[in-house]
Each structure stands twice: as C-alpha cells, then as structure tokens.
Amino acid sequence: MSRIQVDIFIDVCGETCPIPLIEMRKAVMKAQKGQIIEIKGTHEASRKEIPMAVNSLGLELLDDLDEGNNTWRLLIKK
Amino acid sequence: MKKTTIVLHSGDSDKLMSALIIGNGALAMGGEASIYFTFWGLNRLKKGMLAKGPLSKMNLVGLGAWAMRMRMKQKNVASPERLLNDFKVLGGRILACEMTMEIMGIKKEDLREDLVDEWGAVGMYINDSQDAGLTLFI
Numbered sequence: 452m453s454r455i456q457v458d459i460f461i462d463v464c465g466e467t468c469p470i471p472l473i474e475m476r477k478a479v480m481k482a483q484k485g486q487i488i489e490i491k492g493t494h495e496a497s498r499k500e501i502p503m504a505v506n507s508l509g510l511e512l513l514d515d516l517d518e519g520n521n522t523w524r525l526l527i528k529k
Numbered sequence: 530m531k532k533t534t535i536v537l538h539s540g541d542s543d544k545l546m547s548a549l550i551i552g553n554g555a556l557a558m559g560g561e562a563s564i565y566f567t568f569w570g571l572n573r574l575k576k577g578m579l580a581k582g583p584l585s586k587m588n589l590v591g592l593g594a595w596a597m598r599m600r601m602k603q604k605n606v607a608s609p610e611r612l613l614n615d616f617k618v619l620g621g622r623i624l625a626c627e628m629t630m631e632i633m634g635i636k637k638e639d640l641r642e643d644l645v646d647e648w649g650a651v652g653m654y655i656n657d658s659q660d661a662g663l664t665l666f667i
Contacts, residue, residue: 469553470607473615476557480619500554507530508559 455513455526458486464493464522471497472504475527479508482529487513491524498523530560531662536654539667540569541585542594542609548667549612555663556619563646564616565654567626570667571633574625574640579609613644622646624653 459478463471471492478488490501498515505512505527513526533555537548548564555562566574573579587593607615617623625645629635637648647653658664 465605467604467606469550469557469612470615472557473553473619476619477615504558 455487457489457526458482459488461488461490462492463497464491466492466497467494468496468500472500475501475504475525479510479527479529484529486529488527488529489524490527491518491522493521493523495521498525501525501527530555530558532561532563532657532660533663533665534654534658534661535562535564535664536666537564537566537570537573538568539585540572540582542582542597543584543586544667545570545573545579545582545609546612548665549609549616551665552616552621553612553619556616556621560662561620561622562616563622563624563657565624565626565657567629567654571626571629571635571640573609574623574644575635576639576641579613579641617644624649624657626650 459482461474461478463474471490471494475490482488502512511528513528516524518524533552535548535552537545552562552564573582584594584597623644624647625640627648628650
C-alpha cells in the first residue's frame with residue numbers, strides 16, 4: 452500500500468472517552484474538503500465510536516490500522 | 530442527525546459528567562446540542578463550582594467524591610472544565626434557568642456568564658426541544 456498523504460495528524464494516545472471523539476470532530480471542523488485526517492489512539496471504545504461518527508458526518512473512513520500495544524490509527528477523508 | 534437537548538437538574542458530579550459527555554458525543558456525531566442548567570444543576574455554573582460537588586451515590590461525606598476525582602485523574606478522564614470548553618468549541622449551547630436564579634437568589638454575576646448562551650425558563654427549553662430527536666433529564 453502506498454503511503455497516504457496526511458494533512459492533519461492527531462495523537463490521542465492515553466486519552467479516554469469522549470476526548471478522542473471530540474478531537475476528531477475538531478480536526479474535521481478545521482480540515483478542508485478532501486483533506487485526510489489521521490488519528491492515533493489507545494482507547495478501544497473510541498476506535499469503535501469514531502467510525503460511527505465518520506458515517507454520521509458523511510465522511511469516509513479510509514483505513515483502520517493496528518499498531519500493536521493496543522494502539523490504533525484511523526484515516527478519515529473529509 | 531437531529532438535535533439533542535439535555536436538562537441538567539442534578540448538581541452531582543457524576544451526573545454533570547454524564548450530561549457533558551453525552552452532549553459532546555452528540556456534537557461530535559454531527560448533531561446540535563444544548564444543556565439546560567436548572568435547580569441543583571445551575572449551582573455548578575457558579576464561579577469555581579464546576580470542579581466541586583458531591584456524588585449521587587457513595588459520596589461518604591465527600592470522601593467518595595474525592596476518591597472518584599483521584600481515580601478519574603489516574604485514568605486520565607477529562608475534567609468538567611475541559612469538557613464544557615470542548616462542548617462550546619463544537620458549537621454546543623448552554624442555557625441557564627432564570628427561575629432557579631430567582632428561587633435560589635442567584636445573580637448573573639455569580640455564574641460563569643462567559644459560558645451561558647441563553648437565559649430563560651421552561652419555555653426556552655421546550656422551544657429548543659421541538660426539533661430535537663433526543664432529550665434527556667439528568
């Protein structure tokens with residue numbers, strides 16, 4: 452897989468619900484249409500709820516990656 | 530996604546947290562949200578009162594509330610102040626109950642006026658809820 456060009460990166464490792472969701476929303480507000488947001492975190496519940504929000508906001512989830520050590524990365528396209 | 534309107538009637542810390550988390554969740558999912566602070570809930574909008582308050586259960590004369598604050602800090606749970614700020618940043622609205630202010634003798638300057646978007650009574654809450662898909666009484 453070729454590396455996707457990320458426009459906005461947010462690190463919410465160690466943060467718990469609902470902070471990763473809130474920070475994702477803030478990044479989406481800041482992003483231009485077509486830009487890619489990468490969010491990296493460790494809270495498992497957030498990994499499930501962020502894609503729900505992505506769907507509800509009418510955005511596109513490009514990828515959901517396992518980084519090991521309970522760390523995940525989500526790629527969202529606005 | 531439709532609007533979420535929350536009545537925060539309780540001044541208990543656990544319930545304040547619930548209201549703030551649900552409100553932020555609704556905004557993050559792309560909806561609108563408001564929290565109507567009334568009765569004991571309005572007390573928490575007084576200056577310096579956001580971080581202070583009892584628990585609804587196992588308060589143990591404040592010891593339980595203290596233990597819960599420690600535990601939440603340990604688990605890196607966001608503070609009410611941070612959640613309220615995020616709520617505002619995401620476009621959430623704070624409504625303050627004027628009738629509670631009259632009953633309890635609270636003046637506008639006693640409250641965090643910087644956070645309040647609208648001042649009013651039950652009509653304001655009902656009017657705000659007419660196009661809501663979710664409304665909660667906490």
